[in-house]
Amino acid sequence: MNNFSHVPPGFRFHPTDEELVDYYLRKKITSRRIDLDVIKDVDLYKIEPWDLQELCRIGTEEQNEWYFFSHKDKKYPTGTRTNRATAAGFWKATGRDKAIYSKHELIGMRKTLVFYKGRAPNGQKSDWIMHEYRLETDENGTPQ
Amino acid sequence: MNNFSHVPPGFRFHPTDEELVDYYLRKKITSRRIDLDVIKDVDLYKIEPWDLQELCRIGTEEQNEWYFFSHKDKKYPTGTRTNRATAAGFWKATGRDKAIYSKHELIGMRKTLVFYKGRAPNGQKSDWIMHEYRLETDENGTPQ
Numbered sequence: 001m002n003n004f005s006h007v008p009p010g011f012r013f014h015p016t017d018e019e020l021v022d023y024y025l026r027k028k029i030t031s032r033r034i035d036l037d038v039i040k041d042v043d044l045y046k047i048e049p050w051d052l053q054e055l056c057r058i059g060t061e062e063q064n065e066w067y068f069f070s071h072k073d074k075k076y077p078t079g080t081r082t083n084r085a086t087a088a089g090f091w092k093a094t095g096r097d098k099a100i101y102s103k104h105e106l107i108g109m110r111k112t113l114v115f116y117k118g119r120a121p122n123g124q125k126s127d128w129i130m131h132e133y134r135l136e137t138d139e140n141g142t143p144q
Numbered sequence: 145m146n147n148f149s150h151v152p153p154g155f156r157f158h159p160t161d162e163e164l165v166d167y168y169l170r171k172k173i174t175s176r177r178i179d180l181d182v183i184k185d186v187d188l189y190k191i192e193p194w195d196l197q198e199l200c201r202i203g204t205e206e207q208n209e210w211y212f213f214s215h216k217d218k219k220y221p222t223g224t225r226t227n228r229a230t231a232a233g234f235w236k237a238t239g240r241d242k243a244i245y246s247k248h249e250l251i252g253m254r255k256t257l258v259f260y261k262g263r264a265p266n267g268q269k270s271d272w273i274m275h276e277y278r279l280e281t282d283e284n285g286t287p288q
Contacts (some may be wrong), residue, residue: 008179015154
């Protein structure tokens with residue numbers, strides 16, 4: 001179900017953080033139609049980073065960034081910690097989350113994660129980087 | 145007559161030389177419909193480079209490249225030399241033309257020109273660069 005042929009020649013998918021959060025993520029979360037099906041749904045915990053490339057390919061262009069949606073998986077059913085392990089390794093947060101603004105209004109946050117092969121705490125750091133975007137919510141947990 | 149709103153968020157116009165020649169220029173020359181009206185028609189000899197930005201704007205994005213179609217103007221009615229002068233200056237070719245290939249087939253050429261303020265041979269070189277694309281023609285002058 002790739003509608004990418006509708007994008008005229010010469011156009012490349014290079015979204016800004018603001019576009020990813022304010023258009024793509026917001027529409028996805030509210031189940032509204034997205035104009036072009038360029039961002040695939042994957043289960044991040046069942047797929048290794050090196051297998052994402054094929055799944056998230058856009059057109060025939062060579063890519064070094066891949067975009068996808070994935071549901072967060074909780075580490076424990078009752079907890080709030082996120083499980084980001086795959087069969088071959090795990091994603092580990094690094095640095096500080098970055099605030100994403102739209103017209104000076106905070107709309108979301110971007111977390112950076114690195115993929116480690118193996119199991120914590122003995123994983124082996126890889127070159128795979130992921131940016132995880134979330135909408136910024138108010139204290140009541142409703143999207144702003 | 146700007147249909148650009150039809151391009152979904154996150155897409156940028158970064159065409160390759162091949163796309164510019166093989167899709168946009170070829171369609172233009174044969175008067176076939178171009179999916180999106182992103183490349184404007186201008187009369188290059190009536191417009192200064194610094195006025196192109198406004199005319200050739202695509203969406204709201206900040207740009208440092210502008211795309212347009214323009215008819216070549218002959219210096220003398222009976223000659224083959226091209227006149228590339230404007231009111232404020234002139235475009236002068238620099239370097240060698242670059243061959244543009246599609247699947248190892250020569251489809252076009254790209255000429256690089258620099259804008260000089262004033263009149264030849266006393267013009268003052270500016271930072272404005274233009275790439276002029278043409279289809280490659282065979283000896284009989286018909287587009288290949």
